[in-house]
Amino acid sequence: GQQVQQSPTSLVLQEGENAELQCNFSTSLNSMQWFYQRPGGSLVSVFYNPSGTKQSGRLTSTTVIKERRSSLHISSSQITDSGTYLCAMSNYNVLYFGSGTKLTVEP
């Protein structure tokens, strides 16, 4: 199957600090997406970003296709940002997921 590697595996921040999450993939892809999973819950899409840089509020995603990598930057982290962030690469109709980065934001 496709290989999607995420780093770091876990990250602990103090509220207000910034976070940088990384995703690397082994093969070419159609698109890259980032999902957020709340503790013990379901997944929701936070970014669809096949290439370039996109920003939504405090979140910025950058995908560099040629280098087979994508990043998610969270600025001024808040306690409610805590959860797991998963990247997923798309090969036509199927999404392949990384193992996720567990983010904990402490007061």
Place this chain on the structure above:
Amino acid sequence: EAAVTQSPRNKVAVTGGKVTLSCNQTNNHNNMYWYRQDTGHGLRLIHYSYGAGSTEKGDIPDGYKASRPSQENFSLILELATPSQTSVYFCASGTGISGNTLYFGEGSRLIVV
């Protein structure tokens, strides 16, 4: 609002027993997917479907069957459950158009004893 509903949400099964996980979507999406999530492995694709009557194997189909009797419903079937199938299972739906996201259910936690 997109809606994907899974049942049961929690299930304890005995080894060798049959388990059916059900998924219903009201999005009128063509594509549906079953993933399992285990610590250290992220989400791994088991089976997926392009529409009613179709099922396709994902990366880890062994020990699982799938059934798509209608646009709305997609089931995952464990004919002979084993402890290694203890996991959290997620169903998702999507349009299948490149770049379109998936909508996930809340997950079904299965424990096989």
